[in-house]
Each structure stands twice: as structure tokens, then as C-alpha cells.
Amino acid sequence: ILNVEQSPQSLHVQEGDSTNFTCSFPSSNFYALHWYRWETAKSPEALFVMTLNGDEKKKGRISATLNTKEGYSYLYIKGSQPEDSATYLCAFSSNAGNMLTFGGGTRLMVKP
């Protein structure tokens, strides 16, 4: 069983605050790390797929970093907006052919 843990479980911030969350995964046999954004009553929407140690990806105000040697990835949101309110999921795959294991998500609520 692969453990993928996300912290914090939930987060309340004010509009304009910058925030970040963590995804921890097994550091051995790394293959890929995914980040998804999941709004209530919708389906998960892809943000990033990261495969190389030291990868940094950016999409608008959202960015992510990856450290495969120590087994963690950070997701950053700069200047949070109410529309950023969602659950952010990370998912880990070890070696080709292994299943994608999702973390429990970080639920972000941005207050206007």
C-alpha cells in the first residue's frame, strides 16, 4: 500500500493571502506526481504532472515544486481568490504500470 499524505486537510484564508500545501509520497521508485483541482459537484481538473526531481511548474497564480529524493511536493497559490476555493489533490505513481494513488486532498476556502 502506498501512502500519499496531504497537509493540511483544510485551510481557510482571506482573499489576497498566499498559501501553500504539502503532498508527501514514498521517495523510492518514483514515477510521476500529479496535482488536481476539484471543485464541489464537479470532476477533478488537472493542474500539473511532474516527473523530474527539481521540477517546477506554473499555471497563472498556481505553482508547484517537486522533490523526489525526500518525497514531497508543494503547491503554492499566490494572492488567493474566492474562485480558488476547491479541494486540491495530489496523486503518486511509482514505476511504470503501478496504479495512481491519490492523497486525501487539501480543502481550501478563500473568504472574500
Added chain:
Amino acid sequence: DTAVSQTPKYLVTQMGNDKSIKCEQNLGHDTMYWYKQDSKKFLKIMFSYNNKELIINETVPNRFSPKSPDKAHLNLHINSLELGDSAVYFCASSQEIYVETQYFGPGTRLLVL
């Protein structure tokens, strides 16, 4: 155009029945998946299907079976439905297995009475 579509959106049925959920993707992807969102809201993979190769999560009961008539479709058949099968089921697709972005369908909410 919807990239990944699922039907039905809602399914209410009696225990013991057999039902199917259909999934279609128009993205030209080679790999499709089925996920179950469990009672704790976790997403757990059930199956992945890539170039006629089926990879099964060993925890999935054999009452669940995916069927792929062609590359654009991966349907989920469930036999002898049980109360514990009530969940939201998501279909997804990607170009390559596990290293590329997965595109999710809208989900099918199954309620077994």
C-alpha cells in the same frame, strides 16, 4: 464538446441488480480509467485500460468488470449490486498511462437501496 462523458449521471437501483455505466472520450487518448470516490471522499483507482491491456486494482471485487468495445469507450459493469457499492464513480482518460494529465468525466452517482 464534452471531452469525457459518462451516462447515466445518477443511478438508483435495488440490491442484487446488475447495472452498467458508460464512458466515452473524444480526446483520442490511449488509456482509460475507472475510479471510485469512497465514503471518505477518497478517489481510488479501480481499473486502467491501455492498448487492450487491463490493469486491475486487486482490491476491486470481481463483480465489477470493465468492457472496452473500442479505444474511445470503457464501460463499467457491476453484477449483484450491494449496498456498499453506493458511491460516485468517475471515468478518466489520458494519452499515456500515469505520466500524462488525466481528464475526468463528470461522475456517476450510484445509490443502491
